[in-house]
Amino acid sequence: MAIELTVNGRTARFAGDPAMPLLWYLRDHAHLTGTKFGCGIGYCGACTVHVDGMARRACVTPMSKTAGHAVTTIEGLAGAGTLHPVQQAWLDEDVPQCGYCQAGQIMTAVDLLRRKPEPTDADIAELTNLCRCGSYPRIRKAIRRAALALRGEHA
Amino acid sequence: MRRREFLRVSLSAAGGLVVSLVWPHRGTAEEAIEPKLPPAVSRPLGAFVRIEPDGHIVIGARGCEIGQGVRTSLPMLIAEELDVAWSAVTVEQLDYGVEESGTPPELVSRYGRQGAGGSTSIRDGFDELRQVGARARWLLIQAAAEEWRTKADLLRTQDAQVVNPDGRTLSYAQLAKRAAMLAPPKGRVPLKDKAAYRIVGQRVRVVDGRDIVTGAAQYGIDSALPGALTAVIARCPYFDGGIAKVDDSESRRIPGVRQVLTIDGPRPGGPIDRNLAAGVAVLADDFWSAQRGRQSLHVTWRPGPGAQDSSSALEQRALAAFDQRGKIARQDGDFEGARRSAARAIEYTYTEPLLAHATMEPPNALIDLRGKRALLIASLQSPGDASGMVSAMTGIARSNIEIRLPRSGGGFGRRLENDFVAEAVLVAQKARAPVKLIWTREDDLQNDFYRPFGIHRLTATLDPSGKVNGWSHRVAATARTYRAAGMEDDPDWAGCVDRDGFPAGCVENYLAEFLPVEFHFPRGWWHSPLPTFSAFPVESFLDEVAIAAGRDPLDLRLALLGTPRELDYRDHGGPKVHTGRIAGVLREAARRIGYGRKPTPGHGIGLASHFTHGGYAAHAIEVAFSGDGALNVVRCVCAADIGEVVNPLGAEAQFMGGTICGLSTALHLQITVKEGRVEQSNFPDYPLLRMAGAPDVEVFLIDSPFPPVGAGEMGIPPVAPALANAIFAATGKRLRRLPLGSQLKG
Numbered sequence: 001m002a003i004e005l006t007v008n009g010r011t012a013r014f015a016g017d018p019a020m021p022l023l024w025y026l027r028d029h030a031h032l033t034g035t036k037f038g039c040g041i042g043y044c045g046a047c048t049v050h051v052d053g054m055a056r057r058a059c060v061t062p063m064s065k066t067a068g069h070a071v072t073t074i075e076g077l078a079g080a081g082t083l084h085p086v087q088q089a090w091l092d093e094d095v096p097q098c099g100y101c102q103a104g105q106i107m108t109a110v111d112l113l114r115r116k117p118e119p120t121d122a123d124i125a126e127l128t129n130l131c132r133c134g135s136y137p138r139i140r141k142a143i144r145r146a147a148l149a150l151r152g153e154h155a
Numbered sequence: 156m157r158r159r160e161f162l163r164v165s166l167s168a169a170g171g172l173v174v175s176l177v178w179p180h181r182g183t184a185e186e187a188i189e190p191k192l193p194p195a196v197s198r199p200l201g202a203f204v205r206i207e208p209d210g211h212i213v214i215g216a217r218g219c220e221i222g223q224g225v226r227t228s229l230p231m232l233i234a235e236e237l238d239v240a241w242s243a244v245t246v247e248q249l250d251y252g253v254e255e256s257g258t259p260p261e262l263v264s265r266y267g268r269q270g271a272g273g274s275t276s277i278r279d280g281f282d283e284l285r286q287v288g289a290r291a292r293w294l295l296i297q298a299a300a301e302e303w304r305t306k307a308d309l310l311r312t313q314d315a316q317v318v319n320p321d322g323r324t325l326s327y328a329q330l331a332k333r334a335a336m337l338a339p340p341k342g343r344v345p346l347k348d349k350a351a352y353r354i355v356g357q358r359v360r361v362v363d364g365r366d367i368v369t370g371a372a373q374y375g376i377d378s379a380l381p382g383a384l385t386a387v388i389a390r391c392p393y394f395d396g397g398i399a400k401v402d403d404s405e406s407r408r409i410p411g412v413r414q415v416l417t418i419d420g421p422r423p424g425g426p427i428d429r430n431l432a433a434g435v436a437v438l439a440d441d442f443w444s445a446q447r448g449r450q451s452l453h454v455t456w457r458p459g460p461g462a463q464d465s466s467s468a469l470e471q472r473a474l475a476a477f478d479q480r481g482k483i484a485r486q487d488g489d490f491e492g493a494r495r496s497a498a499r500a501i502e503y504t505y506t507e508p509l510l511a512h513a514t515m516e517p518p519n520a521l522i523d524l525r526g527k528r529a530l531l532i533a534s535l536q537s538p539g540d541a542s543g544m545v546s547a548m549t550g551i552a553r554s555n556i557e558i559r560l561p562r563s564g565g566g567f568g569r570r571l572e573n574d575f576v577a578e579a580v581l582v583a584q585k586a587r588a589p590v591k592l593i594w595t596r597e598d599d600l601q602n603d604f605y606r607p608f609g610i611h612r613l614t615a616t617l618d619p620s621g622k623v624n625g626w627s628h629r630v631a632a633t634a635r636t637y638r639a640a641g642m643e644d645d646p647d648w649a650g651c652v653d654r655d656g657f658p659a660g661c662v663e664n665y666l667a668e669f670l671p672v673e674f675h676f677p678r679g680w681w682h683s684p685l686p687t688f689s690a691f692p693v694e695s696f697l698d699e700v701a702i703a704a705g706r707d708p709l710d711l712r713l714a715l716l717g718t719p720r721e722l723d724y725r726d727h728g729g730p731k732v733h734t735g736r737i738a739g740v741l742r743e744a745a746r747r748i749g750y751g752r753k754p755t756p757g758h759g760i761g762l763a764s765h766f767t768h769g770g771y772a773a774h775a776i777e778v779a780f781s782g783d784g785a786l787n788v789v790r791c792v793c794a795a796d797i798g799e800v801v802n803p804l805g806a807e808a809q810f811m812g813g814t815i816c817g818l819s820t821a822l823h824l825q826i827t828v829k830e831g832r833v834e835q836s837n838f839p840d841y842p843l844l845r846m847a848g849a850p851d852v853e854v855f856l857i858d859s860p861f862p863p864v865g866a867g868e869m870g871i872p873p874v875a876p877a878l879a880n881a882i883f884a885a886t887g888k889r890l891r892r893l894p895l896g897s898q899l900k901g
Contacts, residue, residue: 034370074370098222100564134815136849
């Protein structure tokens with residue numbers, strides 16, 4: 001029986017192996033390649049997406065667990081014509097170097113700011129996504145900047 | 156010798172101006188080919204500058220973007236001299252550009268150097284690419300002069316317009332078609348004064364930022380071709396081993412698996428110039444099916460001649476090597492004489508592990524072999540080598556091999572090798588289908604060209620006044636020429652012994668010696684290869700000598716550096732090294748961290764510097780230990796002199812990232828071998844720093860009048876010794892073996 005889920009607001013059906021990780025469904029079947037493969041064991045965070053608004057590592061999330069759920073990828077984060085404040089903050093702080101891990105970093109940061117709109121340094125230090133280029137200091141700045149922007153918008 | 160390049164001017168399909176420079180071809184594998192001016196054919200695609208009648212200004216990015224920022228910084232150089240606003244420019248990636256031209260046909264390079272390695276992109280491109288922009292501007296001015304029937308030297312340009320002294324203006328868009336009909340300038344044209352720069356020297360954000368944060372940026376692993384099968388390979392885990400038996404019956408039953416085939420590895424003991432290992436490839440409709448197919452294989456491997464080798468055996472061999480004399484890489488004066496008559500001698504030994512590159516994007520390659528043509532899309536650092544290798548493997552002419560250069564998820568020297576491309580070719584040849592090969596992280600950590608393991612023994616002698624009058628640096632490591640193709644004529648210590656690095660030339664009696672050690676694993680280039688290998692022992696030892704001599708470590712370095720002057724430096728980054736610039740970055744780092752102030756109890760500050768690929772960097776690191784003995788990096792300062800800076804925002808990012816890479820490596824990273832196999836398999840046992848362990852990095856770029864060099868690698872080498880020196884300052888404990896992390900507790 002096909003698995004039915006929502007990907008970036010659209011209904012999708014998948015009839016393949018229910019054990020296939022969401023990452024490879026997104027990349028090979030939905031052709032959404034913004035979500036990246038880094039380790040395959042849920043450690044590095046390059047594949048981070050949102051499932052029902054919460055950060056999940058897509059490389060260890062089997063398709064069977066996505067049935068009936070809403071998946072958001074980096075491609076679905078921005079509104080029409082406008083960037084999400086976290087994406088904008090990433091541009092403002094010039095975070096990316098090679099850029100490969102940044103989709104996962106951004107999806108993780110959006111999740112953090114949803115949980116903790118005023119994150120402390122300790123909250124940010126709990127993020128475990130890897131960046132081989134060492135962009136962490138600019139990621140910290142971008143998260144603080146995005147937190148301000150998000151609070152400004154809500155005010 | 157300066158390479159001669161030629162301007163090629165043509166008309167775009169839409170009637171605009173297209174400007175290219177053409178170079179005689181020089182891949183790394185081939186000798187210089189005599190330049191020959193190609194016919195002035197129209198080539199609307201793949202040009203450095205394209206100005207369309209609708210006002211569209213497109214600048215071509217020639218380099219491999221691996222995170223060092225060349226898709227931004229190199230086009231900035233062209234835009235500056237073209238005299239257009241950066242915001243008006245669209246940057247387009249150029250394919251690898253090699254073509255045949257003339258009779259008899261000879262290879263010409265359409266864009267000059269496109270590879271990424273050795274922090275050379277800016278150094279090589281600074282003059283060339285400014286000339287591209289300036290010559291395009293020259294053409295536009297000539298076109299305006301014709302239009303107005305006036306003299307070109309009365310005209311100036313501003314924001315994509317040519318301005319007449321009488322107040323009239325013509326836009327580049329209006330002039331593009333006429334300019335495309337003109338004869339190109341003969342040779343070089345004058346460049347702007349630095350004072351007139353409007354783009355170079357500005358803080359410019361990465362050109363692909365928006366694509367990256369929206370997931371639209373394309374990396375090698377994101378490429379696709381209709382009909383391509385996804386391949387994964389189970390490789391022999393023993394280097395130089397092979398396949399004894401394969402049972403693929405289960406694999407073939409996995410839905411989506413299309414083919415299972417075997418490929419050969421390098422000949423044991425032979426050159427390592429293609430793929431690294433024999434293996435069984437599983438080809439499927441998608442990655443997951445291929446991976447399931449691989450997991451269902453039953454393969455019996457044949458261990459190779461190195462099957463019993465291990466890191467501990469390697470270390471024993473390296474230590475034993477010190478009992479014999481090695482090969483002299485540099486000798487000044489008489490070190491042995493100095494040692495015999497020394498008032499005092501100080502000697503310590505430092506050990507550095509094997510390292511893997513661990514690019515975030517694992518190696519991958521998409522290849523389509525179509526008779527006499529081929530298409531390769533992959534994240535690369537050496538597209539020229541890839542082109543030569545694919546041609547040699549397939550017989551397809553290089554000019555018929557199209558190589559696209561998507562962004563790379565990191566490089567760090569891993570992609571200077573094209574073993575993964577060779578694998579894709581071997582698999583595609585057997586499968587008779589286009590193939591997209593993907594490596595897993597486990598494949599990556601266990602099949603790398605590793606930074607060699609090394610043991611360094613340093614000896615310094617002091618005369619009765621306490622002056623350092625003798626210095627010996629002996630290195631035991633795997634030679635760079637070990638089974639490397641095309642390097643047979645290099646001295647085997649190259650890449651292992653920094654013979655001309657500080658304090659060479661600053662100590663009267665100096666000896667640098669190499670002791671080759673055999674090891675059954677491939678070695679490669681790891682992010683600032685020789686400098687990272689050399690800086691930890693040398694800069695740790697400088698501190699030890701200072702302390703033994705009762706001197707301040709900074710004062711001792713400055714005294715050794717002496718009067719600012721140029722010394723010969725015969726390896727990459729030379730031909731000269733400037734002692735005043737080393738002193739300059741050391742002083743700046745020291746000043747910024749407040750070196751010499753009374754330290755907070757339990758804190759320690761360490762300093763180190765290094766000359767890397769033509770650039771100068773120094774780190775000053777302050778550490779503290781918490782009650783439970785955990786290390787805390789309190790401050791991390793980096794001062795760098797890389798000459799004129801093209802993009803300070805990008806350069807600062809490179810030094811910030813280099814520093815954090817240096818900390819990751821110094822604290823935690825090593826590859827070990829046991830019973831002929833690499834022990835590490837994924838990030839948990841190759842633990843790069845995460846957010847919690849990564850300090851803020853204060854980067855200070857020296858305002859420098861020297862010509863620009865790159866920034867990609869200079870930020871790494873001084874980190875490990877500065878950190879070890881800081882740990883000593885805080886605790887009195889000297890750590891002489893990397894990585895440091897496991898030695899800190901208890």
